[in-house]
Amino acid sequence: MGLYGVMRTSVSGMSAQTNKLSTVADNIANVNTVGYKRAETEFMSLIMPGTNGAYNSGSVASNVRRFITDPGSTTFTTSKTDLALNGNGYFLVSDTAGNIMLTRAGSFVPDANGDLVNTAGYYLMAAPAGSPISGSSTAGLVRVNVTQMTQQATASTTGTVSGNLDVNAPILAGPPTAPAYAYTSKSSIVTYDYVGRQVTLDVYATKTGTDKWLIQVYDNAASTNNGFPYSSGPLDSNTFTFDTTAAGQGKLTLASAGPPPVPASPTSLTAPATANAPAFNLDLSQLTQVNASYSFLPKVDGNAVSQIDSIDIDKMGVVSAIFQNGTKQNVYQIELATVPSPDNLDPRVGNAYSVSLASGSLQIGNPGSSGLGTIQSNALEQSNADLGNELTSMIEAQRGFTANSKVFQTGDDLLEVLVNLKR
Amino acid sequence: MSLTVALNTAKQSLSANGVQTAIVSRNNAGANDATYSRKSALLVTQPGGGVYVASIGRAADSAVFRHMLGANSSSAGQSAILSSLEKLSGATVDDPQNDQSVSAKISALLSTLEQYSASPDDTTLAQNVVTKALATVDALNSDTNTVQEMRGQADADMATSVSTINTLLQKFQEVNATIVKGTIAGSDITDFLDTRDGILTSLSEQLGIRTANGPNNSMSIYTDSGVTLFDIVPRSVTFAATQNYTATTTGNAVIIDGVPVTGANAVMPLQSGKLVGLSTVRDQLATTYQSQLDEVARGLISIFSEADQSASALPTLTGLFTYTGTTIPASATIVPGLAGTIKVNAAVDPAQGGNSMRIRDGGINGVAYVYNTTGAAGFTGRISQLVNLMTTQSSFDPAAGASTSASIINFATSSTSWLEAKRSSASADSDYQSTLLDRSNQALSNVRGVNTDDEMAKMLELERSYSASAKLIATVDQMLQSLLAAVR
Numbered sequence: 001m002g003l004y005g006v007m008r009t010s011v012s013g014m015s016a017q018t019n020k021l022s023t024v025a026d027n028i029a030n031v032n033t034v035g036y037k038r039a040e041t042e043f044m045s046l047i048m049p050g051t052n053g054a055y056n057s058g059s060v061a062s063n064v065r066r067f068i069t070d071p072g073s074t075t076f077t078t079s080k081t082d083l084a085l086n087g088n089g090y091f092l093v094s095d096t097a098g099n100i101m102l103t104r105a106g107s108f109v110p111d112a113n114g115d116l117v118n119t120a121g122y123y124l125m126a127a128p129a130g131s132p133i134s135g136s137s138t139a140g141l142v143r144v145n146v147t148q149m150t151q152q153a154t155a156s157t158t159g160t161v162s163g164n165l166d167v168n169a170p171i172l173a174g175p176p177t178a179p180a181y182a183y184t185s186k187s188s189i190v191t192y193d194y195v196g197r198q199v200t201l202d203v204y205a206t207k208t209g210t211d212k213w214l215i216q217v218y219d220n221a222a223s224t225n226n227g228f229p230y231s232s233g234p235l236d237s238n239t240f241t242f243d244t245t246a247a248g249q250g251k252l253t254l255a256s257a258g259p260p261p262v263p264a265s266p267t268s269l270t271a272p273a274t275a276n277a278p279a280f281n282l283d284l285s286q287l288t289q290v291n292a293s294y295s296f297l298p299k300v301d302g303n304a305v306s307q308i309d310s311i312d313i314d315k316m317g318v319v320s321a322i323f324q325n326g327t328k329q330n331v332y333q334i335e336l337a338t339v340p341s342p343d344n345l346d347p348r349v350g351n352a353y354s355v356s357l358a359s360g361s362l363q364i365g366n367p368g369s370s371g372l373g374t375i376q377s378n379a380l381e382q383s384n385a386d387l388g389n390e391l392t393s394m395i396e397a398q399r400g401f402t403a404n405s406k407v408f409q410t411g412d413d414l415l416e417v418l419v420n421l422k423r
Numbered sequence: 424m425s426l427t428v429a430l431n432t433a434k435q436s437l438s439a440n441g442v443q444t445a446i447v448s449r450n451n452a453g454a455n456d457a458t459y460s461r462k463s464a465l466l467v468t469q470p471g472g473g474v475y476v477a478s479i480g481r482a483a484d485s486a487v488f489r490h491m492l493g494a495n496s497s498s499a500g501q502s503a504i505l506s507s508l509e510k511l512s513g514a515t516v517d518d519p520q521n522d523q524s525v526s527a528k529i530s531a532l533l534s535t536l537e538q539y540s541a542s543p544d545d546t547t548l549a550q551n552v553v554t555k556a557l558a559t560v561d562a563l564n565s566d567t568n569t570v571q572e573m574r575g576q577a578d579a580d581m582a583t584s585v586s587t588i589n590t591l592l593q594k595f596q597e598v599n600a601t602i603v604k605g606t607i608a609g610s611d612i613t614d615f616l617d618t619r620d621g622i623l624t625s626l627s628e629q630l631g632i633r634t635a636n637g638p639n640n641s642m643s644i645y646t647d648s649g650v651t652l653f654d655i656v657p658r659s660v661t662f663a664a665t666q667n668y669t670a671t672t673t674g675n676a677v678i679i680d681g682v683p684v685t686g687a688n689a690v691m692p693l694q695s696g697k698l699v700g701l702s703t704v705r706d707q708l709a710t711t712y713q714s715q716l717d718e719v720a721r722g723l724i725s726i727f728s729e730a731d732q733s734a735s736a737l738p739t740l741t742g743l744f745t746y747t748g749t750t751i752p753a754s755a756t757i758v759p760g761l762a763g764t765i766k767v768n769a770a771v772d773p774a775q776g777g778n779s780m781r782i783r784d785g786g787i788n789g790v791a792y793v794y795n796t797t798g799a800a801g802f803t804g805r806i807s808q809l810v811n812l813m814t815t816q817s818s819f820d821p822a823a824g825a826s827t828s829a830s831i832i833n834f835a836t837s838s839t840s841w842l843e844a845k846r847s848s849a850s851a852d853s854d855y856q857s858t859l860l861d862r863s864n865q866a867l868s869n870v871r872g873v874n875t876d877d878e879m880a881k882m883l884e885l886e887r888s889y890s891a892s893a894k895l896i897a898t899v900d901q902m903l904q905s906l907l908a909a910v911r
Contacts, residue, residue, distance in 0.1 A: 031427065073427070073428045073431045073432075073473075074469055074473075075431055075435060075473075076435055076438065076469075076473075076475040080608075086470075182690075183690065184690075185649055185690075185691055186650065186680065186681065186682045186691070187650070187651050187680075188651050188654075188658060188680050188681075189654070190655040190656055198655075198656065202681065223681060225661070225678070225681060226658075226659055226678070226680055226681030227678070227681030227682065293647075293648070293649060294648065294649035294691070295633070295635075295649050296645075296649060296651070297635045297643065299637070300655075309604055310608050312607060312608050312609065320607075322607045324600070324604075325600065326599075326600045326603030326604050326607070326641070328607045376469075378475075379469075379475075382427070382431060385427070386425065386426055386427045386428075387427055387903055387906075388425070388426040388427075388902070388903065388906060391903070391906045391907065391909075394910065395910055398910070
């Protein structure tokens, strides 16, 4: 073997260093690529069988290793749909053909249809809100669309009131009746029906006796200029009693066995269901009657139909739509995934990775669970290649290549000497 | 990794610095804006990744702000009352040199009458009495006009105030929705919060308000009497303006969400604000003053009335002073608007073809009412009786708010005193309220105002930090440069 072996060994060395230089070139080229994971060429010696007396030079084999698990540093941006991951998970993305892949490149922007797509053209995939996906199956994942969200109307069913009725108010004869319609205080509450229309309810409080208040709920639509007379009777009305003793301190009267037995005050009023709206329960149990001015602060559920205004993505991957009426609704749950051996994932174009035999199968879960990490909005993960490192590696590869070529030249020189022995 | 990380961190430091500098700049720009509140950037360090501006904070104190709103309402109400009263007294009683007040006119009438009683055959003096009577009537008529015009003005101002309230509530709805959306989305809402506070301040000038905070920085507004003004949607605030006021006109009430909140029939009456001030002027102060003028007019008519002298039991009728009727109004009972219709009897006024000597002789209402039956030129019985009546106590309606038992001159003087007393107390109240408002504003400014010194110091700090980051970038660049130089 001898000299030829030396020359072949040095050729393998040169090609291995070329490989190293190639990965360095790639790393330097992608030093500013979002979500890029650097590659490094590692070497492995191949030894030929030989005896103690004769050494047969072997060769060197190169092996490319990718640092997929090595996180890059985070940089902050001004786009809400720029997403970075703090942890070991990967975004689930799909190409136009629907193949699911993993990536850390989170520079998503809405495309013409409103689907979030990253620089490499991969669509962000997520589970619809309320049906999270876990395990290894990607069935049920959908593209995240940020424009076609319309809020459904939610009809109001409950309202809670905190407030106070003035204990010093004069006692009036009874329910407001024509012509004077005397009442003590009035408030109005906005509720929503099945199709999101606003229904205003007028609530009248009339002090009919010591610690006794008649509270009536009227439909504002039946009013005359927002007041009496109403074309229809009250939707509900009841007399509430307040306990001004040490036991109650101005709260609604609770039942006591006595003597004398005291019946409990009602605590709520209910506007009956109609064809357009469900029954609406107004919880008045927090109402008090103390020496303070009248106040009536309602909190009512339900909302009107509204168009999307903007979206919000929180740490736990919940994509919520913020509607023009100032309400918020969860729309998607961004799922993260990982594999048992991420460094063995199959690299694809555009910083994406697909599952390979060596990597093991997908494990999907919610952000924040089992080490998948959390999502940072307005941020991007930088390339994990470092220019200083790569330049050093480049010099190493250059020197290695030069040395190998010297060995080749030496073998060549020796062969020439050998050939020249014969004249 | 390390060099790239160093570059990245320095870059983020620059961008965070930029945001902070922008905030310093905003603070400086808003330093002279009373509604502006100081902003500050809240920085968060990202593990292994530098620093970023997580949100923008705002200096505020809701308790101090609420206090300022209350002071603002009270001050606006008092100043509305004060300016109306100043106008009223300026036009009716204010200038003693001019003797323009009703009481001065009546005094002049009395002294002329006394002169006339000394020489009852002097027609010039009789003519003088008529002239003074005409001046008194003029004063009463024009004061009535002034009072009613002022009521009309207050009414128009109330209409303006109501439309301002409706506009502000509409604006409030927009700003409130923006704040709620911004809060959910985590964007910078601090300027909108300032705008909303500004709207609340303007609103509190018109009427007393209370606010309640809801989820996501939303806010509901109630009047200080508890009527809902804004909760999800603005409630209707309505007021039907009345164009022309007479003494018998009752102005309409302001109605919020179907509840009357001003006037005598208010169910949940407002406690403070310009609306309350205007409605007090329109429905209480001006009407009380009008009642006093009416009582003066009624007093004059009944003093100068003529009784039957022929013993044929004819009714007592109006004399020198008359009005649209000829019967004498009931004693101590206000006749609304009488001061506007009182006039000098045409039978006495030579300019209208009358005879001024009827003051001495009587007989304005015919021969049955002639006092000077003998036709004596020196007859003083009637004149003395009139002089006597003008200085004798009679009763006046207590509802007029002045003296209840006084001579006509004293009653007129007590009416002037009443107006001056009201004005002086309104002036004191208004001074007190505006001082209170100044203090509240100062307290609020201490909490949320911009201190330019602080901002300048912060700017210097930022400048240093920015230079340091820039230097770091230059150094890393140099290091990479030397590495590149090593490649041959």
